[in-house]
Amino acid sequence: xxxLNNLQAPTASISRAQREAxxxxxxxxxxxxxxxxxxxxxxxxxLHAELFERGVQSVVLDGDGLRVGLxxxxxxxxxxxQENIRRASEVAALLVxxxxxxxxxxxxxxxxxxxxxxxxxxxxxxxxxxxxxxxVCERRDPKGHYARARRxxxxxxxxxxxxxxxxxxxxxxxxxxxxxxxxxxxxxxxWLGECAVLPKG
Numbered sequence: 601x602x603x604l605n606n607l608q609a610p611t612a613s614i615s616r617a618q619r620e621a622x623x624x625x626x627x628x629x630x631x632x633x634x635x636x637x638x639x640x641x642x643x644x645x646x647l648h649a650e651l652f653e654r655g656v657q658s659v660v661l662d663g664d665g666l667r668v669g670l671x672x673x674x675x676x677x678x679x680x681x682q683e684n685i686r687r688a689s690e691v692a693a694l695l696v697x698x699x700x701x702x703x704x705x706x707x708x709x710x711x712x713x714x715x716x717x718x719x720x721x722x723x724x725x726x727x728x729x730x731x732x733x734x735x736v737c738e739r740r741d742p743k744g745h746y747a748r749a750r751r752x753x754x755x756x757x758x759x760x761x762x763x764x765x766x767x768x769x770x771x772x773x774x775x776x777x778x779x780x781x782x783x784x785x786x787x788x789x790x791w792l793g794e795c796a797v798l799p800k801g
Contacts, residue, residue: 612697619699623657627696628797629721631704633714633767634730635759636745637737639776639784643730644705646785651701656798659695661688663706676756685713689720696724701797709764726795728788729770732777734759771795 620626630647632640644660651658663684667674671687674680685708692702708714718725737759738746749757756762772791774784792798 616697616699623699624799625656625699625701626797627699627701627724628795629692629696629702629704629717629725630792631706631708631714631717631725631727632730633706633708633727633770634732634776635734635737635764636707636757637740637742638730638732639781640705640707640730642781643774643776643784643788644703646781647703647788650785650789654798656701657699658701658703660703660705661691663688663704663708666706676762681710681713682716685716686720689717692717693721693724696721701792707758707764709758709762711765711767714767726771727767728772728774729767730776730784731766731773732775736777 616627632644634640641662641664644662648658648660666684666688670691671684674684685706688704688706692704695702704717708717714727718727741747745754745757746760748754749760754761758764772788774787776784789798
């Protein structure tokens with residue numbers, strides 16, 4: 601048996617239940633998925649700011665942020681995309697065990713990639729689809745990536761030269777293409793109360 605197989609996670613001195621009781625809310629993981637420029641990061645930061653104002657323990661794990669830090673060694677091959685999700689799910693699992701609401705803002709374009717989150721995180725995982733059309737996202741194009749992909753300068757770009765598979769059974773669908781950030785945030789907060797993640801009222 602290798603040395604790695606002998607490793608065991610240490611027992612926590614403070615339980616998740618204790619942390620959640622002190623925080624006054626459950627820990628959970630919310631994936632905001634959608635096309636590039638669908639509004640995932642904007643909504644994630646708006647939710648994070650509102651939760652902070654309410655004294656809720658939350659953290660944003662943004663796909664772009666992970667790719668310039670923890671996952672900077674990864675490209676966009678299928679195996680790299682899977683490893684990108686695997687690492688994000690492990691970080692999310694650590695944070696939710698510590699009683700945080702983890703807001704994942706990641707494209708996670710394929711059903712099989714999002715299934716990795718679901719498998720690792722189980723009942724703590726909730727999927728929110730930021731549903732903006734390709735046309736709307738291309739009009740926004742804040743980083744110029746769609747234009748580059750259309751010119752052929754950016755290979756494997758989701759929505760242009762790589763597929764995005766919409767979630768068939770997302771826990772919540774937000775029309776981020778037509779609705780304001782404020783309207784989407786309000787619906788998201790109401791939904792978190794309905795899910796008993798946040799106290800109602």
